[in-house]
Amino acid sequence: MATLEPLVKAMGTKMTDARWIFSTAGSPAYYQEDEYIYTADGRCEFSVSNGWWFSIKDGRAVYYVADDHVFLPNGKSAFYFGPKHK
Numbered sequence: 001m002a003t004l005e006p007l008v009k010a011m012g013t014k015m016t017d018a019r020w021i022f023s024t025a026g027s028p029a030y031y032q033e034d035e036y037i038y039t040a041d042g043r044c045e046f047s048v049s050n051g052w053w054f055s056i057k058d059g060r061a062v063y064y065v066a067d068d069h070v071f072l073p074n075g076k077s078a079f080y081f082g083p084k085h086k
Contacts, residue, residue, distance in 0.1 A: 063079075
């Protein structure tokens with residue numbers, strides 16, 4: 001797996017207590033800080049509540065989380081969580 005350091009530097013932050021979220025192909029797709037999910041360029045895309053990701057745009061439940069994986073409502077795996085960044 002590629003190092004995340006170039007992405008962290010490009011974002012201009014140390015990402016304390018953030019967690020990268022990877023596509024099923026293994027590339028970084030999002031990161032989570034607190035109760036929000038951001039794209040690699042820093043745009044907030046989702047809020048997190050009760051294990052569900054809700055779209056910032058329309059409030060719709062888009063994904064759910066179980067066992068460090070993120071799933072579509074139909075049960076198909078979409079992403080997985082990397083270790084917490086410290």
